Amino acid sequence: MSWKLTKKLRETHLSSSLSSSRSSSTSTITPQTYSAEPEKNEKSKSHHYHFIHSNKHDDSNHQAEPAAAPSKGSFSPSHRQTLSITSTVRPGLLSVTIHEATGLSLPPSYTHAHHGQSNALQFSTTNARSRRYLPYLVLEFDKTQVIMDAYSGTIEAPKWEQTANFDVSRDETLTLSLYVRNPGAFFTSSASSAPGTGANGSSTPGSGASTSLDRKRSDEDILLGSCKVAPKLEARAGKFDEWLAVSWGSGKVHIAVSFKPNQNAPLTIDSFELLKVVGKGSFGKVMQVRKKDTSRIYALKTIRKAHIVSRSEVNHTLAERTVLAQIDNPFIVPLKFSFQSPEKLYLVLAFVNGGELFHHLQREGKFDLNRSRFYTAELLCALECLHGFNVIYRDLKPENILLDYTGHIALCDFGLCKLNMTEDDKTNTFCGTPEYLAPELLLGQGYTKTVDWWTLGVLLYEMLTGLPPFYDENTNEMYRKILQDPLRFPDDMDKDAKSLLTGLLNRDPKQRLGANGPAEIKEHKFFAEIDWKKLLGKRYPSPFKPSVASATDTSNFDKEFTSEVPTDSVVDDYLSESVQRQFGGWTYSDTRLGSTVGREGPGPGSVIG
Numbered sequence: 001m002s003w004k005l006t007k008k009l010r011e012t013h014l015s016s017s018l019s020s021s022r023s024s025s026t027s028t029i030t031p032q033t034y035s036a037e038p039e040k041n042e043k044s045k046s047h048h049y050h051f052i053h054s055n056k057h058d059d060s061n062h063q064a065e066p067a068a069a070p071s072k073g074s075f076s077p078s079h080r081q082t083l084s085i086t087s088t089v090r091p092g093l094l095s096v097t098i099h100e101a102t103g104l105s106l107p108p109s110y111t112h113a114h115h116g117q118s119n120a121l122q123f124s125t126t127n128a129r130s131r132r133y134l135p136y137l138v139l140e141f142d143k144t145q146v147i148m149d150a151y152s153g154t155i156e157a158p159k160w161e162q163t164a165n166f167d168v169s170r171d172e173t174l175t176l177s178l179y180v181r182n183p184g185a186f187f188t189s190s191a192s193s194a195p196g197t198g199a200n201g202s203s204t205p206g207s208g209a210s211t212s213l214d215r216k217r218s219d220e221d222i223l224l225g226s227c228k229v230a231p232k233l234e235a236r237a238g239k240f241d242e243w244l245a246v247s248w249g250s251g252k253v254h255i256a257v258s259f260k261p262n263q264n265a266p267l268t269i270d271s272f273e274l275l276k277v278v279g280k281g282s283f284g285k286v287m288q289v290r291k292k293d294t295s296r297i298y299a300l301k302t303i304r305k306a307h308i309v310s311r312s313e314v315n316h317t318l319a320e321r322t323v324l325a326q327i328d329n330p331f332i333v334p335l336k337f338s339f340q341s342p343e344k345l346y347l348v349l350a351f352v353n354g355g356e357l358f359h360h361l362q363r364e365g366k367f368d369l370n371r372s373r374f375y376t377a378e379l380l381c382a383l384e385c386l387h388g389f390n391v392i393y394r395d396l397k398p399e400n401i402l403l404d405y406t407g408h409i410a411l412c413d414f415g416l417c418k419l420n421m422t423e424d425d426k427t428n429t430f431c432g433t434p435e436y437l438a439p440e441l442l443l444g445q446g447y448t449k450t451v452d453w454w455t456l457g458v459l460l461y462e463m464l465t466g467l468p469p470f471y472d473e474n475t476n477e478m479y480r481k482i483l484q485d486p487l488r489f490p491d492d493m494d495k496d497a498k499s500l501l502t503g504l505l506n507r508d509p510k511q512r513l514g515a516n517g518p519a520e521i522k523e524h525k526f527f528a529e530i531d532w533k534k535l536l537g538k539r540y541p542s543p544f545k546p547s548v549a550s551a552t553d554t555s556n557f558d559k560e561f562t563s564e565v566p567t568d569s570v571v572d573d574y575l576s577e578s579v580q581r582q583f584g585g586w587t588y589s590d591t592r593l594g595s596t597v598g599r600e601g602p603g604p605g606s607v608i609g
Helices: 115-120 305-310 314-326 357-364 369-388 451-465 475-484 495-504 532-536 577-583
Strands: 025-027 092-102 136-141 144-149 158-168 174-180 222-229 240-245 252-261 272-280 284-291 297-304 335-340 344-350 401-403 409-411 430-432
Touching: 092 136, 092 174, 136 158, 144 158, 174 252, 222 240, 222 252, 272 297, 284 344, 297 305, 305 314, 305 344, 305 577, 314 335, 314 344, 314 577, 357 401, 369 409, 369 451, 369 532, 451 495
Parallel strands: none
Antiparallel strands: 025 430, 092 158, 092 252, 136 144, 136 174, 174 222, 240 252, 272 284, 284 297, 297 344, 335 344, 401 409
């Protein structure tokens, strides 16, 4: 039976959501009030850009859960993944010019096995068709990615002479990754495997327990190498103009970098060109926009103040903004700017256009073992970062995970986060997505950070099999299964995956794998091959690279949204001065930058190998 036919993602009876994918819910309704009446479930539509709040509070008796007001003190981490840096840079404009490269080469696994084909590609390019087979590069700064195609040269010595501008939101590393398109997928490798196959790790090459994350599918673009630089984000830093050695490959790249501080002009909606609608929800919509002064592409989330006030969502909305502004992790979508008008709140985030993990899982049915392990490991690092800042995520699911252009994950939608949760603190708010609810939440016993490890286990199980472990079309029956049914596995599931899932899906939160911290999950045999420092540096090639043509490509989003004309609708909502004061700390101008978590900490201007 196909995944699309069996996976009916429906709205929970605790809230009627306007979201077209699996809804999240928050309620103070106790588990004892569940109706025994069987529910009719609606089949979900496809993906949408899930920076949208679900309609989480439609119950008339709902009382909002208190959340901490935005403050740096709310995020004193109990532990850090790596070195922490406090940035004092001013917001500004980073200009990056790529001139040329020399000495590039295909990886040995391709050139040795297919020297005839690779030699055929060593030509000078004079037309658009042949230029397609020249190397292209992906520039990334603070999750904003820019794609540059070479205009002339050869594979060994391509030329760009192009400049990209980036908005500086925090002290970040600039990453340059070099690729060559795979013409006709003629390169092959004994380690290759197609997506969505080989879930057992034994019958499909490249998906077994011994498979390295360094291996790539044979029909994807070929990574030639990468280099990193920490630009000097100072007013008098001058221009960085150097040849950088390529890591994980050969050759060097000629790059020039300069920084210019902003003049502190306030942002408004007029600072952006509205391009496409990529998501809608009960509180507003998400649009793809272009910032007029830098031409960078972002996701602009609009939220009507009157709606979140009437539904007691102010604290959750402020919590989302706080988390996004303070936490810096390679696998979490960052906040670039936030501003407001008398009627609306605006969040400007990195536009991650590889599509939701939900979209790719729905299309392929399930993922192979290696791909599932890759996503789980990156999510583990994201959750570890949040927990280090005493934040519980509470709503992990494929709809809240985006893929960037290079295939790495980006966790988004922080509207259900709970702040200021130390190791032993419990919270009781009934919230989340029905398929992913942990037993302790259903029982109303209160829950801790370990609730996120349960959801990580559910997600891994779903990626490997195509369905959550206790899924049922009847919500109440599904809740019964979560509380009572044994955990069952397909006969061909990898033994280490079974062991990890058994630990993560332990119904006793005190005995659950991760109860003593994320380190014990990392040490599990399922992740034995992973170098966690290398993973945090995004130095493993992703097992899948989404089809994305450019930074403005919206092909991975629902046409129901992208066909709509993007407008910032005029609303006539009157809010009293006392209500407006609740949003006094909303504006984020990048002058107060949070600590860096989960990254290496090179000094300004240093080159990273």
